[in-house]
Amino acid sequence: xxxxxxxxxxxxxxxxxxxxxxxxxxxxxxxxLTWPHFRPALTLQALPPLLVLAAMxxxxxxxxxxxxxxxxxxxxHELWQRRRWGLWLAGTLFAVLxxxxxxEDEIYPCV
Numbered sequence: 001x002x003x004x005x006x007x008x009x010x011x012x013x014x015x016x017x018x019x020x021x022x023x024x025x026x027x028x029x030x031x032x033l034t035w036p037h038f039r040p041a042l043t044l045q046a047l048p049p050l051l052v053l054a055a056m057x058x059x060x061x062x063x064x065x066x067x068x069x070x071x072x073x074x075x076x077h078e079l080w081q082r083r084r085w086g087l088w089l090a091g092t093l094f095a096v097l098x099x100x101x102x103x104e105d106e107i108y109p110c111v
Contacts, residue, residue: 008068019092022096030100041107071084
């Protein structure tokens with residue numbers, strides 16, 4: 001079990017940096033592209049909710065460990081080792097879609 005957890009951490013943790021950079025880039029791009037509209041929203045009061053959302057994104061990222069470790073115990077573990085990047089890609093794209101929805105539907109109309 002310990003080796004499977006170590007294996008999962010070796011795969012997922014370096015990719016967490018790319019995941020966070022992608023989500024940050026999407027947020028910054030949205031801010032830059034719609035700057036005049038978002039300008040009033042950039043206050044110190046907006047910082048705590050932003051940090052909470054960033055923490056939630058990283059908690060969601062950690063759910064991949066559950067799928068990874070379960071699949072490492074399956075008979076398909078050899079195939080899984082070569083294809084788990086697909087879960088990273090799908091999860092990252094899903095996170096980008098959630099981020100876009102959150103900005104477009106929850107933040108943008110209120111500003």
